[in-house]
Amino acid sequence: xxxxxxxxxxxxxxxxxxxxxxxxxxxLVAVQWRTQIERSALSVRYNAPLIDAANALQTExxxxxxxxxxxxxxxxxxxxxxxxxxxxxxELQSRIDDLMSSAGLTPRSGDGVVxxxxxxxxxxxxSRDIDKSICHSTDLTDIINTAWKGGAEAIAVNDExxxxxxxxxxxxxxxxxxxxxxxxxxxxxxxxxxxxxxxxFDDPNQLQDIKQRRxxxxxxxxxxxxxxxxxxxxxxxxNIRYAQPH
Amino acid sequence: xxxxxxSISLAVxxxxxxxxxxxxxxxxxxxxxxxxxxxxxxxxxxxANLSERNNELRNEIFDLRRDLESAQxxxxxxxxxxxxxxxxVVRLRVFSAESAVSGPGIAIRIDGGFDERALSDLVxxxxxxxxxxxxxxxxxxxxxxxxxxxADHAVAVDGRALRxxxxxxxxxxxxxxxxxxxxxxxxxxxxxxxxxxxxxxxTKETALDLPALAPPSR
Numbered sequence: 001x002x003x004x005x006x007x008x009x010x011x012x013x014x015x016x017x018x019x020x021x022x023x024x025x026x027x028l029v030a031v032q033w034r035t036q037i038e039r040s041a042l043s044v045r046y047n048a049p050l051i052d053a054a055n056a057l058q059t060e061x062x063x064x065x066x067x068x069x070x071x072x073x074x075x076x077x078x079x080x081x082x083x084x085x086x087x088x089x090x091e092l093q094s095r096i097d098d099l100m101s102s103a104g105l106t107p108r109s110g111d112g113v114v115x116x117x118x119x120x121x122x123x124x125x126x127s128r129d130i131d132k133s134i135c136h137s138t139d140l141t142d143i144i145n146t147a148w149k150g151g152a153e154a155i156a157v158n159d160e161x162x163x164x165x166x167x168x169x170x171x172x173x174x175x176x177x178x179x180x181x182x183x184x185x186x187x188x189x190x191x192x193x194x195x196x197x198x199x200x201f202d203d204p205n206q207l208q209d210i211k212q213r214r215x216x217x218x219x220x221x222x223x224x225x226x227x228x229x230x231x232x233x234x235x236x237x238x239n240i241r242y243a244q245p246h
Numbered sequence: 247x248x249x250x251x252x253s254i255s256l257a258v259x260x261x262x263x264x265x266x267x268x269x270x271x272x273x274x275x276x277x278x279x280x281x282x283x284x285x286x287x288x289x290x291x292x293x294a295n296l297s298e299r300n301n302e303l304r305n306e307i308f309d310l311r312r313d314l315e316s317a318q319x320x321x322x323x324x325x326x327x328x329x330x331x332x333x334x335v336v337r338l339r340v341f342s343a344e345s346a347v348s349g350p351g352i353a354i355r356i357d358g359g360f361d362e363r364a365l366s367d368l369v370x371x372x373x374x375x376x377x378x379x380x381x382x383x384x385x386x387x388x389x390x391x392x393x394x395x396x397a398d399h400a401v402a403v404d405g406r407a408l409r410x411x412x413x414x415x416x417x418x419x420x421x422x423x424x425x426x427x428x429x430x431x432x433x434x435x436x437x438x439x440x441x442x443x444x445x446x447x448x449t450k451e452t453a454l455d456l457p458a459l460a461p462p463s464r
Contacts, residue, residue, distance in 0.1 A: 046289075047282065047284075051289065054289060057300060060300055064300060068303060071310040075313060075314050078321060079317065079330065079331055079334075081321075082317075082321055086328075089328055092328065092332065095335055096334055099344070102342050102344075103338055103342040105338075138367060141366055141367065141370050142366070145366050146392075148391065162389075163341075164373075164389035165373055165378070167371070167373040167374035169295065169374045171291045172283075172285060174284060174288070176292075176295060179296065179299035181296075183280075184279065236302075236303065237303050237305065237306035238306065238337060238338075238341045239306065239378070240337055240340050240378055242349040242351065242378055243348075243349045243378040243379045243417045243418075245345040246346055246348055
């Protein structure tokens with residue numbers, strides 16, 4: 001077995017070619033392994049059942065909201081049929097209709113403004129600006145506040161109607177509106193006078209922080225005039241337990 | 247044969263490399279949101295929130311079933327549904343802040359620098375804790391209320407300027423709302439770090455009297 005210098009050189013080249021990717025591969029495996037270890041043992045052990053529980057509760061909530069909407073509808077029908085009988089009942093029924101509408105318990109359609117809010121695309125988790133590149137619950141409350149200020153008559157966030165008991169709640173990077181789990185992109189639909197609402201959003205003193213993050217970090221934020229938009233009725237509980245009217 | 251073996255092993259290594267690089271990129275580089283990425287402690291908080299919501303929904307469904315039955319029997323006995331309708335009006339007026347209400351709850355006194363965005367966050371937090379009626383000083387917060395600033399460092403609710411020190415009152419379960427505001431890492435704790443010279447005093451109240459929402463002054 002006498003290898004010529006030519007063949008020996010080629011073999012050496014072959015093994016060098018394999019060496020570089022092998023080293024890189026090893027490096028990646030090591031980094032990957034280290035990040036796995038850094039995630040606490042707790043999260044590996046408990047996350048799966050916790051995620052299942054959260055998803056099951058959300059599914060149950062959807063069903064309960066459907067049941068509640070159905071019951072409200074049936075009660076409404078009974079009262080509406082009965083209210084044709086006397087004048088007092090008719091008057092009371094129209095009072096209920098007004099109240100339901102102003103409380104957000106009836107769907108609404110009309111012209112208005114749609115605001116889209118989204119995380120900046122491809123944000124690196126190692127970026128120093130990550131906090132400014134993603135949307136937060138306070139961005140949503142600021143947008144809702146600005147829309148009311150502009151004269152909005154009805155608002156929904158990703159099809160959850162904003163009513164007197166509505167809150168935007170944030171845990172970790174998950175956001176809840178009316179107790180429903182949500183994630184970006186957010187569509188805030190505001191029905192009302194278009195010029196007034198647009199004027200509030202265009203006001204340079206409003207939402208300075210969001211506008212700056214849109215321009216610098218690429219946060220998704222678009223305000224558009226929209227016709228024939230729709231907001232659903234509130235489907236949650238009224239939940240009056242402690243307040244006594246007088 | 248030798249060349250073949252070489253290129254096959256090279257291909258295998260390259261494939262692994264590609265897969266590893268892709269996994270690495272996906273799992274590490276790009277920020278993404280999903281429940282999978284939450285910590286067990288965040289997930290536990292989310293679950294507590296979801297089950298509280300579902301309990302409220304179940305209670306409301308229970309009450310509404312009873313109302314429905316009594317409305318049905320009133321109709322079949324020829325009495326009409328006047329009393330059910332009246333009950334509904336009372337509830338809706340409370341919900342839409344049209345009636346003055348009384349009840350237990352909490353009061354938060356804010357003495358020092360503060361602003362409209364913090365006030366809006368505080369109201370959001372109170373609603374999330376289940377507050378049923380809220381006032382800032384003597385102004386009732388309604389379903390469409392908005393918060394703004396004024397030139398002289400006052401805050402305004404629905405365009406009505408309110409001067410500090412402010413008192414925010416909320417009717418609801420005193421224990422639940424109090425704990426939600428004052429817990430470690432809660433909103434009052436955050437305010438105390440941001441507005442260092444401002445004093446925040448939270449008290450449980452047995453009897454609050456809150457006025458109705460004033461007609462719009464736009």
